[in-house]
Amino acid sequence: MPYLAMLQQNYPFTFRFLNTDLHFRQKPCHHIEHSLRQLITNRRKCAETRTTAIIPGSEQSLFAKVQRLDSFKSKVRITLGTPQRNGRFDWPLEELQNMLHAEERGIETSALLGFGYTRSGLGLAQDYFLITQLLEDHIDGKKWLAEHPGQIETFIRKAFQLLDSLTSRNISHMDFWVGNLMQPTDGKGPLKAIDFENCFSRSTPYLSETLGFQLGFLYHREIYKLITEARYDSLVREFLRQKPTVSMDNFNEVYQVSKHSHLGRKERREFFLQGRLMLG
Template structure:
């Protein structure tokens, strides 16, 4: 389609749209790995395969993510050079960052809902490691029925590092975008209340160092990807 990546709602010649994500795979090592279903040396798949695997496995556990309708591969010279993922289109939804920009006075409500979403996913063995405001979808008229998107950086299974992972996730949620709309003290208070209500088995000595670190540590793609090795 003339782009390295594309994410867009498209007509499917039926009554509803579908949401299409495509990715061109240009390097030869990546094309070989994707064609053969191989992982990188780090133990993770290239992101199109990672997103495919994670969505299939996560959907078996929860409906808190959009439904993956289908997928496909385009080949050139016997190797995959493009991956297509087709999702249900969340008609009438917006992402959380857009919602906060419209309702700055209600940012605390979004934080509470996002913390609940993270806990609900984690308790089902789905650890989303890139869950910032724009990766949360919701309806403009309320904060019920939130859904998480973009699962390429996600761990599914059982981890012995639940407290550390939760600290990373909550810190990451704050420092990547939401820190512009709510103070650290207000966010800390919301997290403290949430932990008392929902996370009865959290180990504060293991949780706090990661939470404090990633509330202020600059976001890069490598942070969340590298953190995945700890979760496992």
């Protein structure tokens, strides 16, 4: 049975409007259905590749992420639910899989409640929808730190705890930066991870290099504005003392690069797959 057909067994309620089919764990309420119709109608007029939207509901609001597929081959693969030649799925399906794996393994995140896509005139997937629980009592780390810069070290330590939780469950989040870490608005409790598009949900033989990338990337995206590099390095060493199996030579080689270099999402994956950055 194709992957998407198997997945739909766990999302048995289908909402249809115009040329869009969305599959849900539970039947959406009338307020959600009304909001979905508005979202789908507005999306047809939108030229942006990616959009996000809050879907208000009577008891629970949802969050939608919509991505337009950029190639004919991608549209065919996603319509059929088949992988690329390298065995990986296209980005929207990878994110869907990774979100399910993270949720199944007890990661602090927002639950995936629905998914689906809009079909083109040829019947191929065109816009892909991922619909999750709205974390109404949370705020993303970038906004939180802008309002609470004095809490930077507490936030970093909580980020390290979340990263450790992900790693111990064989989830390698390769876009681990403050904008993808959700902080409770009252400042209490653990962080939650979101945006699992660029992510692996299996173990890697290059754990030291992958951690080196993740911790360097966390510093490179926003954190460097709020803490000295020396102090951040000190917090990283404190964290790594709990991980005696990490090779510090391998870790540092990648850590120093990722702290000071912009790396695209495909480049980031090389630390997980190869243990090094493949250039050229």
